[in-house]
Amino acid sequence: MKTTNRPNYLLVFIILSASTLIETLVSYVQPAPIRLPVLIVASAVKALLVLLFFMHLKFDSKIFTYLFVPGCVLVIPLILIIMVVMPLIV
Amino acid sequence: MSSVPASSPAPIAQRENTKLGMWIFLGGEVVFFVTLILTFTFVRVTQGNYEAEFRSYLSIPLIGINTFILVTSSFLVVRALEAIGYRGDQKRMRYYLLAVIVLGLIFLGGQAFEWSILFGDGIDYSSTYGSPFYTVTGIHATHVFIGVVWAIYLLLSHHRHPYTKEHHLGIENFGLYWHFVDIVWIVLFTVIYLV
Numbered sequence: 001m002k003t004t005n006r007p008n009y010l011l012v013f014i015i016l017s018a019s020t021l022i023e024t025l026v027s028y029v030q031p032a033p034i035r036l037p038v039l040i041v042a043s044a045v046k047a048l049l050v051l052l053f054f055m056h057l058k059f060d061s062k063i064f065t066y067l068f069v070p071g072c073v074l075v076i077p078l079i080l081i082i083m084v085v086m087p088l089i090v
Numbered sequence: 091m092s093s094v095p096a097s098s099p100a101p102i103a104q105r106e107n108t109k110l111g112m113w114i115f116l117g118g119e120v121v122f123f124v125t126l127i128l129t130f131t132f133v134r135v136t137q138g139n140y141e142a143e144f145r146s147y148l149s150i151p152l153i154g155i156n157t158f159i160l161v162t163s164s165f166l167v168v169r170a171l172e173a174i175g176y177r178g179d180q181k182r183m184r185y186y187l188l189a190v191i192v193l194g195l196i197f198l199g200g201q202a203f204e205w206s207i208l209f210g211d212g213i214d215y216s217s218t219y220g221s222p223f224y225t226v227t228g229i230h231a232t233h234v235f236i237g238v239v240w241a242i243y244l245l246l247s248h249h250r251h252p253y254t255k256e257h258h259l260g261i262e263n264f265g266l267y268w269h270f271v272d273i274v275w276i277v278l279f280t281v282i283y284l285v
Contacts (some may be wrong), residue, residue, distance in 0.1 A: 017158060020279075024154035027284035031252065036285055043280035047273045054168050054269045061106075064113045071117030073129040075124040082128040 007053045019046050112263045116270050123274050124152065126229060127245050127281055130222040137218050147211050149204060150283050156200040157279045160234075163193035164272040167265045171258070176253035178255030180248070187245050187261075190268070194238040201231050230278060233271045 023042050029035045044062055052058040134140045170186035173179040205224070213220045244264055253261055 006172075006176070009168045013161070016161045017163075020154060020157050020161060023233060023280065024150060025285055027150055039280050039284045043276055046276045050164060050269050050273050050276070054164055054272075055156040055266055063110070067110065068117045068120075071120035074121050078121070078124060079128060082132050 003070060005061070005083055007056075009053065012049050012053045106259070108259060108263055109266070112178070112266050116266065119270060119274075123230075123277075124225075126222075126278060128224050131281060133219065133222050144213065145283075146221070147208060147213055148283055149207065150198060151206060153279065153283050156197055156204075157275060159193050159197050159200070160272050161273055163190045163197070164269050165194070165266050166190050171261050172263055174253050174258045175255065180252060180254075182247065183253065183261065184245060187241050191238055191241045191245070194241065198231055198234055198238070201227065213283050226278065227282070230271070230274055234256050237264070237268050237271055240267065258271065272281040 020040050023039055026035050026038050026042075057068070115239055166186045166189050170183045170190070173182040175184060205227075208220070208223075213223075215221055241264060244260060247260075
């Protein structure tokens with residue numbers, strides 16, 4: 001952990017908590033297509049906040065990013081196969 | 091005989107090798123969990139009426155609280171790392187780790203409680219949505235359990251080999267693992283419960 005950059009962990013925690021509360025409330029909105037984009041964006045932002053600040057990816061050596069990102073890229077064809085190709089076959 | 095110059099710049103400090111390994115491991119875990127989540131989503135998209143047959147049985151407020159508990163535990167892990175990494179405060183680090191263990195156990199208790207409710211409602215391993223649901227949440231809960239055991243080990247081993255401001259990589263690696271488990275739950279909470 002580099003000591004030069006010290007993120008505001010409390011602010012990140014408050015955003016994560018507030019977002020969880022808002023998401024839970026939005027989940028009761030009907031119909032599903034309306035809540036879908038809000039929930040997906042909120043979830044992605046929360047995951048990114050944890051990754052960048054709690055896991056220090058934003059401040060640490062870039063080599064960690066280069067090691068982690070390929071795993072994320074690998075799942076793109078997986079998503080395409082399972083969500084696009086397989087429903088056409090089944 | 092040729093020798094390597096002592097001043098050869100290393101791309102990353104030697105002591106961070108385990109951290110490097112942890113990031114490679116987490117990259118693999120991404121593929122593993124995405125496969126499980128996609129399996130659940132595939133079943134959800136292609137089979138029956140998810141809303142009536144499964145989602146209506148889920149307790150969203152309970153799991154919302156459980157999600158908050160896991161997010162709080164993640165925050166306490168960074169506070170533990172901050173305590174030892176910035177201030178060398180071992181006592182505070184121990185308190186934060188203890189709180190993480192307690193919150194991890196509460197999260198697992200919440201999961202077990204939810205499972206018992208679902209079983210009571212007749213949603214077991216053989217049901218259409220139950221099978222992928224118990225698989226993905228069960229594997230995640232196993233990861234949380236491993237994290238709790240790891241945190242207990244850190245607390246116990248700290249007495250023999252105390253972490254210091256300069257040497258606290260064990261805490262940092264545990265933190266990476268715990269935050270990743272938190273991220274997985276953030277995604278699962280959305281995919282299974284909210285959407």
